[in-house]
Amino acid sequence: MATHRFDPNFTDNVINSMGPKTSPRLRQLMTGLIKHVHDFARENELTVDEWMAGVKLLNWAGQMSDDKRNEGQLVCDVIGLESLVDEITFTLADEAKDAPTATAILGPFFRADTPYRENGADIVVTKPKDGEMAFMHGRVMDFETKTPLVGATVEVWQASTNGLYEQQDENQVEFNLRGKFKTDADGRYYFYCLRPTPYPVPDDGPAGRMLQLMDRHPFRPAHIHIIATHDGYRPLTTQIFDRKDKYLDNDSVFAVKDSLVVDFVERKDDPQAGLELNYDVKLVADAK
Amino acid sequence: MATHRFDPNFTDNVINSMGPKTSPRLRQLMTGLIKHVHDFARENELTVDEWMAGVKLLNWAGQMSDDKRNEGQLVCDVIGLESLVDEITFTLADEAKDAPTATAILGPFFRADTPYRENGADIVVTKPKDGEMAFMHGRVMDFETKTPLVGATVEVWQASTNGLYEQQDENQVEFNLRGKFKTDADGRYYFYCLRPTPYPVPDDGPAGRMLQLMDRHPFRPAHIHIIATHDGYRPLTTQIFDRKDKYLDNDSVFAVKDSLVVDFVERKDDPQAGLELNYDVKLVADAK
Numbered sequence: 001m002a003t004h005r006f007d008p009n010f011t012d013n014v015i016n017s018m019g020p021k022t023s024p025r026l027r028q029l030m031t032g033l034i035k036h037v038h039d040f041a042r043e044n045e046l047t048v049d050e051w052m053a054g055v056k057l058l059n060w061a062g063q064m065s066d067d068k069r070n071e072g073q074l075v076c077d078v079i080g081l082e083s084l085v086d087e088i089t090f091t092l093a094d095e096a097k098d099a100p101t102a103t104a105i106l107g108p109f110f111r112a113d114t115p116y117r118e119n120g121a122d123i124v125v126t127k128p129k130d131g132e133m134a135f136m137h138g139r140v141m142d143f144e145t146k147t148p149l150v151g152a153t154v155e156v157w158q159a160s161t162n163g164l165y166e167q168q169d170e171n172q173v174e175f176n177l178r179g180k181f182k183t184d185a186d187g188r189y190y191f192y193c194l195r196p197t198p199y200p201v202p203d204d205g206p207a208g209r210m211l212q213l214m215d216r217h218p219f220r221p222a223h224i225h226i227i228a229t230h231d232g233y234r235p236l237t238t239q240i241f242d243r244k245d246k247y248l249d250n251d252s253v254f255a256v257k258d259s260l261v262v263d264f265v266e267r268k269d270d271p272q273a274g275l276e277l278n279y280d281v282k283l284v285a286d287a288k
Numbered sequence: 289m290a291t292h293r294f295d296p297n298f299t300d301n302v303i304n305s306m307g308p309k310t311s312p313r314l315r316q317l318m319t320g321l322i323k324h325v326h327d328f329a330r331e332n333e334l335t336v337d338e339w340m341a342g343v344k345l346l347n348w349a350g351q352m353s354d355d356k357r358n359e360g361q362l363v364c365d366v367i368g369l370e371s372l373v374d375e376i377t378f379t380l381a382d383e384a385k386d387a388p389t390a391t392a393i394l395g396p397f398f399r400a401d402t403p404y405r406e407n408g409a410d411i412v413v414t415k416p417k418d419g420e421m422a423f424m425h426g427r428v429m430d431f432e433t434k435t436p437l438v439g440a441t442v443e444v445w446q447a448s449t450n451g452l453y454e455q456q457d458e459n460q461v462e463f464n465l466r467g468k469f470k471t472d473a474d475g476r477y478y479f480y481c482l483r484p485t486p487y488p489v490p491d492d493g494p495a496g497r498m499l500q501l502m503d504r505h506p507f508r509p510a511h512i513h514i515i516a517t518h519d520g521y522r523p524l525t526t527q528i529f530d531r532k533d534k535y536l537d538n539d540s541v542f543a544v545k546d547s548l549v550v551d552f553v554e555r556k557d558d559p560q561a562g563l564e565l566n567y568d569v570k571l572v573a574d575a576k
Contacts, residue, residue, distance in 0.1 A: 019503025062350015080302035217309025
């Protein structure tokens, strides 16, 4: 029942224009999307000028996007949508089980072509002057049995201390601060990286404009991205956050979860790193 | 109160991240947008893959858009959003008065740099072989007093019989099938044009992909776009539709209103046109 003073049949007309060959899931999603978009417009009495400002912003996002940057994704991130669909997706996947390692968003700086490195390698190929070196290590294991998983892939990526990922920064060599590692016979992975530092999401485009209009800062708390995979297990995408970071409670893209907060501790007698981080990854076996 | 099984504080956290310097209207719009987008995602359990498909579609829309094409606008049009914000905007403007000439959407093919032509001119500069010529004429008048308005501007544009506007078609000369006219001392405008024909909206981009997925046709009923302006009056943007068109009841962008349907009638003794259309435009004076 319409409780507004606009054409009461309009939204149903648009929804009912879908033909019989529409897939059931697409029909569900488009029905929900059309209802919410129309309700949003009516409830807030959205004007033509305001709508057109939104269209321009979304077109701008597409125009800034290429294989190294996904601004449409970032626009969603600053209103929490990627974190929300991440929660939904993994809630659905996990409902039959206890919670394994919590998940977090992929973010726009993942690269599909990251190479493997040997365990013990240093991913900090281009060294920033102000970086703190850390030795990160841990095991990949089966969530239920705690059995170590041999030959699992752990992929990591992080920004440098200037807040830039390598594909954003011509002064970093390609694949700097990222790598894939295979767990050894004990299920272990280990490598040298930077203690992560907070950085602003790119704010020279529509996402930055939205943050500015909403009087919000663009910073993300310091974090390392992780994807872990093993045959027969569900892939895990997550981020881990430094407990000492000042943006932990107000991440500009809303990705922090308590269980993903980690502690860097002092490491002694290693000339390569003064800090250490132990982080075990638990994977859930595919449904039989 | 949350009636779902996801983080019950998430949406409020995102909304409450807006700082104190956010403008009140932007705060209202972003609050409504974030609520509806999050509710849409939760109610339909939107997955990461589905969301990413949407991001790719929106980025694609931006990448296709330039000064001659606005694909983001067309994506909104096929889910009725432009027609809805048009209704909202003019409902708000008209609530103190009886309804003047109904409005309709601008559409993506308006050009801001359309030149003036003399009354009596023929806007069909590039003649299609299968076009039916029409003489369109009428008066611009004050909605309340019915006084003719002298020196009002009537701007029109239409597609050719191949379904293309001049900026889409290298075989049409620039500004073909569009022009601006000034009303004469009796408030009259008149010119020669084509009887409009139905055409599909461009379906080689994301809007076309959406229509295909929703099992919908891309056709718009035959129409002529009109913008009428005069100092001291509210500008009017509208479209008029040919009553004989077979797509009148299922316009792909939902712009048809009953009061905008017109009749082309036979015109005798004019070697330039066998059809005639009389259409008066009523403008509402600005609030004093």
